Amino acid sequence: MSAAETILEVEALRKYFPVRNVWKRRIGWLRVLDDVSFSVRRGEILGIVGESGCGKSTLGKTLMGIHTASAGRVIFEGHDIAQLKPHQSRRFREHLQYCYQDPGASLDPRWTIRSSLHEPLVVHTTLPEPEREARVREILRAVGLPETHLDLYPHEISGGQQRRVGLARILTLKPSVVILDEPTSGLDVSVQATILNLLLSLREQFGLTYLFISHDLSVVRMICQRVAVMYLGRVVEIGDTEAIFSAPRHPYTQSLLAAIPRIGGPRVTDSFALEGEPPSPTALPSGCRFRTRCPKAQKRCADEDPVLRADWERQEAACHFAT
Amino acid sequence: MRRVLRKLAEDRAAMLGLALIVLLVLAAIFAPWLSTHPGDVAEFHTARRLSPPGPENWLGTDRMGSDIYSRLLFGARITITIAVTAITIAVIIGVPIGLVAGYYEGLGSDLLMRVSDIFLAVPQIVLAIAIAQTLGPSIENVILALSATYWPFWARLVYAETRSIKNEPFVEAAIALGCSPLRVMVLHILPSISSSIIVRTTIGMGGTILTAATLGFLGLGPPPPTPEWGRTIAESREFLPMAWWYAAFPGLAIFMVVMGFNLLGDGLRDVLDPRLRRAGQHGK
Incomplete structure (x- = not known):
């Protein structure tokens, strides 16, 4: 397994x-994703961060085909x-899966846990019943649940168990x-830690690659190898977690990181550079889409849309102007 | 499921409705044994015509001298046949149309819904009269007229429910998992909206029986000597108010059956309605 092998482009x-x-x-277009490009390497955890409404979840759902892409390519x-x-790309997407913010809500309330767990295998494979049951x-053992839960309905188990x-x-x-969508x-901090540990151990066990969509920067910093920062439907900065957290280049990333409160650190309100709301994705500004809120904005930003350098x-x- | 039944059992009105429906079904099944004059569906005894209720004819006799009680029992069979068949056909047509139109978005589903809107725009009874009139009076044509006019109710209902449930995470998750549209519709969406369909069907049963009786009353139902309830009332008009029993007992039968279905339907709705049920779950 080479470190640089690209699994999702x-x-x-x-x-x-x-x-x-x-x-x-x-009367117009809501440009939720606008020329998003990145690649994911096998085995890594790529964090995708950004404010609410920047297109993080839409990105996840478009990759899954819940939304059909307007243009562009997803090579998996x-x-x-x-x-x-x-269902058209069933063969190709078998190994690409989407996990809802609350995986428990993705269970049909009228199905037993057993039927819900069998369903992916029924849809994607031709395994006979006993083999499906074994799988x-x-x-179920891997996610730490007893087999007695198989005959229960989702509302009969706790929220944390539903997630599992x-x-x-x-x-x-x-x-x-x-x-992984948020x-x-x-979740409580303690439950958060349990889920994160579970995710990490499952990754070890099954050799998974995660696309970790989150707005929680401290969690992203803790578990992701690389981070992509999104702003209004575009990736504005991408790179190794350490590089980005220690030396953010894009002014948006800089203000985002300044917004993480630290114990003993300066009050966030004193240093917080990001003001106002992001502009509406129906009426994006010309040139750089961040210029309306950017402390460094100059005339060039209105004329030229910067590309990832x-x-x-x-x-x-x-x-x-990033240096 | 057991919880639903227990809650339903506590609802006195619904239980009364259920009792009336059971009564109707028993009457229909055991009509040959329960009736005092089983032959009177076709036979007549002019000597006893229009005799008031008494020991010989419990509910009196009609203009042909036939026993009204016996004819009512056999009429229950016709009522059940018409209502059940018409509703079944309406459900079989309406539910798939609603599901497909609700699941897919686009011109096709708009078209399906506009067609059902056209059917809904014309008053049910008028459309049913037109169809039954054109095709001629017979049980089959009444069934055809009723199912042709009733399916849009189920299409509308299922369409709306499908639209709202399609955005639930569990449906989206099933789609993302790669389930085919058919699988999502039949195995995930349909079970979730089945309770609405059951409630609508129960209440619709009452309405159908009423419309069927109306068609019979207007002479568009099965031809004589069929003991159809609506037709019996129509026949009685000439002899009112003197032979009050002639109209009163078939009318009472229609009233009780329709009320039975409505009461049971209301009870079922209280127990099964998703919104009310959700509120109940928060409470416990």
Whole structure:
């Protein structure tokens, strides 16, 4: 397993949602993903961070085909799957799975845990019942649940256990890449730690690659090898976690990191550079989309849209003035 | 499921409704044994015509001297046949249309819903009269007229429920997992909306029986001497108010059956309605 092997390649991925008026006439586009490009290496945890509404979740769902991409390519295990619906690309996507923010909510409330865990295998494989059952039991042990839970319904087990079942459901197919959409949001810190440890041990056990979508920078810093920072539907900075956290190049990343409160550190409000709300994705500013809130903005930023520059070792940023 | 039944059993009105429906079904099944004059469906005894309720004819006789009690029992069979068949056909047409139109988005599903809107825009009874009139009076045509006018109710209901449930994470997750649209619709969406369909079907049963009786009353139902309840009331008009029993007992039968289905439907809705159920779960 070479360190640099690319397992998932995203090229100029776009997802535009039409904005319609009351007569259903299209009056514009909501540009949620606008030329997103990055690649994921086998075995790594790539963090995707950004404010709410920057397109993190849409990115995850577009990769999965829940939303169909407007343009661009998603190359997974040698196949372009960007334009395919999940059931059309079933063969290719078997090893790419999406984990909901609350995996428990992804369980059909009217199905027993057993049926829910069998379903991925029924859909994707032709394994006979006994072999499916064996696989299900194996995975259930891996996520730390007793087999007695198989005959229960989702509402009969606790929220934390539901999350484990949700994870187990994804893992039955032995995926190679799992997209985790905010796996720790809305959890107590202690439960967060349990889930993170579980995710890490599952990664060891099954050789998984994670795409870790989160807005929690401290968690991202703790578990991700690389980080992509998104702003209004575009990756503005990507690189090794350490490089980005120690020397952020893009002014947006800089303000984002300044916003992490530290015990004994300066008050966040004193140093917080980011003001106001991001502009609406229906009416993006010309040139650099961050310029309306950027402390370094100059005339050039309004004219030219900066591209990702690989000017630093293990780090790329999309800013004209980043040094 | 057991919890639902227990809650339903506590609902007195629903239980009364269920009792009335069971009564109807028993009457229909055992009509030949329960009736005092089983032959009177076709036979008549002009000597006893229009006799008031008494020991010989419990609910009186009609203009042909046939026993009204016996004819009512056999009429229950016709009522059940018409209602059950018409509703089954309406459900079989309406539910898949609603599911497909609700699951997919686009011109096709808009078209399906506009067609069902057109059906809904015309008053049910008028459309049913038109169809039954065109095709001629018979049980089959009543069933056809009723199912042709009732399916849009299920299509509408299922469409709306599918639209809302399609955004639930568990449905989206099933899609993301690679389940085929058919699998998602039949195995995930349909079971989740089945309770709404059951409630609508129960209440719809009452409405269908009423419409069927109306068609019979207007002479568009099965032809004589079929002991259809609506037709019996229509026949009685000439002899009112003198032969009050002639209209009163078939009317009472229709009333009790329709009320039975409505009470049971209301009870089922209280127990099964997703919103009410969710509120109940938070409480416990």
